Amino acid sequence: MAGNEPSVDYGHDSPAVPENGLEGQAEKTTDKRPEPGLPIFSILDSIDFSEHFIIIGDVGTGKSTVTPIHEYELWKGKRQIVIREPSRAACNALFYSLQALHPELGEELAVITKDTQINVSGKIKIVTDGVLLRMLAENAIYDSSIYFDESHQMTSQLELCMSLARKQEASARNLFRVMSATIDPKEFLSFLGISNLYRMSGRRYHVSLDVELAVDLNGMLKTLDRYLYSQPRDESWLVFLPTRRLVEKYASSYRGVYIHGGLEGSEVNRIQRRAELDKNLRIFATNVIASSVNIYVDNVLIFDDVIDSKDKLGQKTLHYTSIDNNSLLQMIGRIGRFKPGRAVILSDAPLPQKINPIPVRKALETETPFDLVLLMSKYGLKLSELEFMSKVDHREVAFAENWLVEIGAIDRHRKTTWKGLLMSEIPYEPDFAHMISSALISGDYDMARWLLASGSFGDSLNHAYKSEREREARRFLYGFDRTSELNI
Template sequence: MVKFKSRPSTPNGKPAKRPRMAYMEDSDEERTPVKAGKKNLESPKKRMKSAAPVSGKQHAIQEQRKLLPIAQGRDALIHEIRENDVTVLIGETGSGKTTQIPQYLLESGLAGKGMIAVTQPRRVAATSLANRVAEEKNTEVGKLVGYSVRFDETSSEATRIKYVTDGMLVRELLSDPILSRYSVIIVDEAHERTLRTDILMANLKAIQQKRNKPTDRKGKGPAAALSPLKIVIMSATLDAEKFSSFYNKAKILYVKGRQHPVTIYHTATSQADYVDSALRTFFQIHTDRPPGDVLIFLPGQEDIEGLSSSIQLYANRLPQATPGVLLCPLYAALPPGQQTKIFSPTPKGMRKCILATNIAETSITIPGVKYVIDTGKCKEKRYIARSVGSGFDTLLTRDITKSSAMQRAGRAGREGPGFCFRLYTEDAFKNMPLSAEPEIRRCTLTASLLQLKCLGQDLEELEFMDKPDEENILSALAALYILGALDDKKALTKNGRDMAFLPLEPYLARVVLAARELGCVREILDIVSVLSSNSKLFFDSADQRDAALEARTKFRHSSGDHFTILNVVRSFDEIAKTETNAGKKDWCHKTYLNFRCLTEAVAIRTQLKEVCERMKIDWTASCGDNEQPVLRSLVRGLVQNAAFLQPDGSYKQVMGPSIVKIHPGSVLCDKKIPAIIYDELVYTTNIYARGVSAVPRSFIAEVPVLNHRKA
């Protein structure tokens, strides 16, 4: 047992009355030996080719690059990628693979005149990595090095290295089916097996066969016009054989990382409340252990915000001699400006505490981290199919995998010996599955199926590493048919192609197209921009809930949540005409609205207006105070999410078997409405409809697919 010397203190200097955590000490981080036959790139260290003469900070950055483990195998790595069409690269944590390999390939001339794309599963990683590599190349982001994430692109004609989310590269296939602008595509974090990564890898296999096909005798083959495509699959775990097999026994390379020893502790018993356990463990570290920043892994944003408040509360009660605590949240919805805070040096006399979701497991390196607290939990998206054409996505808190646990522990050993405190037992770790189920087996396929249809591909026939579930495929086909994106022969319609052109979820894209017909595009863009934001518009804390409800009364609309959103956006636009950024923030604070959500929504709306102009959609078309066109448009996209009132006060889905209740946070939570539509279902103790509007039954009956059913 490991006993801590002291506990968190209160203002009077006495130990706080929180029970201490007990741990069983384990060995250093688990390591799996490299299988025989892999090529090890730990060749003798060679000097890197440097760019233009540099000095000061740039000189230090270039020296850091030379010291990265991957620098030792630079020339051997370039040689192998040059000699092989597909390379599978396993790089340990801290090797530098994500930032250095694109630069090596560019410096060696291997990319020719084309671009190098580096895909990331998460936008936070794509933007932060682009900033880091731009700094290393002594340039501004958007020039030599750029990025592209949903609703945000910073690149130019001069861009040669582009960090992109896998979803954005899949979208590029719609306008460029053979990705002709790219000479090298690096699929990073491939082991995470996101839905879009799997779709991308399937398409890359077919694209490479076309582009790398030898020219015919007359020089008219594809290779005569396009440079060959190189594919590099990068993973942080040793799950390489599957990728190699998929790409016809591609060459597997291995790069050792810079990993210092990490001492691991497991709890002696299971912890019922992982947030409370994390709180107590943090203060045991903070009051007992030497300096060093702490990284706490939590499932989601709500847990992060709750634990942050608790840590701040207790930190304020510590004796003055105790170092201060600098709290730094990190999750996908956090604005880029706030994300950079985690990379800044920790101020003197402070201990940085980073509270992060699993986005901190891989890709990004956070300097200064010596201690990791692993709750053993994560959020996993899962599609629950209730019947053909009916189902819902839900984010479930679940136990992590063994692979994730190892990745999290490794974060503590990047710069020196570290410590990982796992809030679960050693037996729990041993019984964890090695890796997570691929998203393609557990997520809705509607948006991806629509994109593939636009590429002339059938999801059922595409060659995937893992086949999607047949029930999910049928559900996605039915959903697209109901939305009018596919006809009864599963062929793509004009509406379907237009829906795919809009950078929105299919149901929201259908709402916009309906608004085009009904003359209310301006109002609909205001609403869908907020719904497409990564952040929630409304946020409440338990002690301020009544005050928040009172402050937001003026926005409430009798028809429900969508017009309430519209009222908020209109008010924010009015404030923006006269107030500075600080004034807008203050207004949001007083009305308990999320400033981050609204600023992101404004940026999304601007992009949607540009897309509408390219599609010849008049985004200025407005219905004024007439509510009916807006509600009719919403029904057209949300018809699958319609429900009728039952005698007991619950609601029965029109297209599905579920009995749902209106979410307590809805404007309509206490109302009895004959018919409703909703944005999503949330499963907790009950199935709750969130984002609800009241609509006449006749609007639902107008939807063509329902008329076909009756016929």
């Protein structure tokens, strides 16, 4: 019930003290610091940019928007800066934020995702895991600084990126920067050979935290409706819901807007700009914007429910569960950046008195590594030549290899086939990518478009492809599905 206020533990209270000595600092240029009140400035001048480092700091402290640009200026634009973000939406949001803060960068600021390429020759590149992996696999990154931003979101592609970066460290002379609000740094320090760790704490403005307890899921939905009906109309809200279908439904019912992985970056940016002006705006979103997306709102409301998946030997199960602490901290961190705010969590289970970060969940330890095997085959990589942060289950790897051979995605020599190349470019679940690539190879383009459109509404990877069949696919799938999620 309201008034039950757990506290949020954001780490150590020694904001300006690095955890190792500093030396060899790169020559400095005049700083352009658009927001000097951000906590990142308490440690910025202490960071040794000539070495690998990790920065751990509360959400909204300026890690992503300040640190890479500061380093670019330190090196006087002579060093390439590559910034990894966990999603297309996060890449585009960071690009537009940096573009607004630093218009003088011009064409030096780039964003490269599967469906967005702006200023691709720029020296500051914002990329997804897939683009970063291709760059590393093709030895296209050298004498550069690689920012593994939001590294608490540990995908199988990111693990492969870190593995390749570590293997190429001596020859490529790249520097690693790991940044997050919610990681335990020990594994990253050890695996990437990093010795410099910097911590900072504190957000810019106070955020009050309330918990509303309900008996069950239906009670949570009723409480959500009550909140949306009763809150003052002169306050803006960001509401996190577990599925695309729910955010679209509530946005329509409450005259709001929605954000999920199916939106293009320019659409997300338009909503960001609108939020700065519309003090009554209600934004309904999936967790795709829980990291790296700045939204100017008064309050955040979190529906403490998420669809989780487990994949063992190719058998995927979906179930509802509570949001993990790392994601809660990220969602709460969407406010308190620009002004004081309020966070409300709707839950059917009591929350701990302190919301502490938890160990990073690694995809390679929870999913059958179809993507990993396919990508390694695509780039001619061998598992025996790489080390991973995760404990790789070789039974799962063998299962994935055998299935990919069986469907013709890789050959008996573990080389990628034409079908496998197509599957690697389709960001859906492997069985969906298998069906789509088969339709493309057979020339059944109507079926391929249908499957792409269907997958955009049901796939957990939150991608969407524009197609004339989308409206038809939506009606068809929603007609069969009577729950709040498409369990394809």
